[in-house]
Amino acid sequence: MKLQHYLGGLEGIDSEPLNFEKRVFVEPWETRIFGIHVAMMGLSKHLNKALPQYPIESVPTKFKSIWTWADLRKGAEAMNPFDYFRFRYYEKWLGGISGFFVQSGYITQEELDARTVTYLEKTNTSLPRLSEPAIDDQVIDYLHRGDPAIREVNRQPKFNAGQKVLVKDVPTTDHTRLPGYLRNKTGIVDRVYEGAYAYLCSTGADGLGEPMYVYSIKFDPKDIWGEMAETNSWVYADLFEVYVEAA
Structure with a gap:
C-alpha cells in the first residue's frame, strides 16, 4: 500500500472525473x-x-x-x-x-x-x-x-477491546498493509479477532510474516482529517498487531 496504491485521505490526486467501472472484466x-x-x-x-x-x-x-x-x-x-x-x-x-x-x-x-x-x-x-x-x-x-491464514500462537493478544493505541509509522520497502493516512494516529481497539493470522509473505522491515493477532481499531475522523471530517461517524480499520503500540 504505497502512495500510488492506497490513496485514502489524499486530496487533489485526480485531474479528471473518476470512472467507476462496474464490470468485473472489460476486455x-x-x-x-x-x-x-x-x-x-x-x-x-x-x-x-x-x-x-x-x-x-x-x-x-x-x-x-x-x-x-x-x-x-x-x-x-x-x-x-x-x-x-x-x-x-x-x-x-x-x-x-x-x-x-x-x-x-x-x-x-x-x-x-x-x-x-x-x-x-x-x-x-x-x-x-x-x-x-x-x-x-x-x-x-x-x-x-x-x-x-489462521494459525495457533502460544501467547495472548497484547491489547484488549477498549484500549487506546497508537498506530506506528513503520518503514516501507516492497509492501505494507498499513494505510498511510493512519500512521501516527490514535484510536481505540474495538475488537480483537479470534486466532492469529499469518500474512502471505514477509515484508521485511515492515514487520509482517509471522502469525499475529489482528485488531479492529476505531478512529475519530477529526483526528485524521481535522475539521473537514464528517460528524457523527467513525473510521474502522483492521490492523496487524505489529502496526500498533500502547498509546
Missing part, C-alpha cells in the same frame, strides 16, 4: 490474466506448508516459485506512480506478472517482446492450449480449499 484477455494469477497461486511452492497441506511436490509443474496475492500487490506497488495511474486494473496485473516471470528466469525479456510482437501483428494467432490433468486438479482443489 476478454482480462479473464485469461486472472486465470493465470489463480493458477500461479494454486501451484505456489509455499502451499506444501499450508493448512491443509497440498501435495505440491508431486504436481508435474515447471512453476517452482512462491506466488500469493501479496506478490501480485508488490508488483503493482513497484510500478512508477505515473504508469500506475495510467493503466487499468488488469493492465497492472499483466505488467506485474510479466515482470515476475522475467525476473524469475521463466522467460527472457527478448522472448517476451518477440511473442508480444507476434500477437500484435497477427491478432488471429491461436493461443497455446496445453493440458495436464494433475495440474488442473491441483488448481481446482486450491479454489475449493484456499490457503487458510
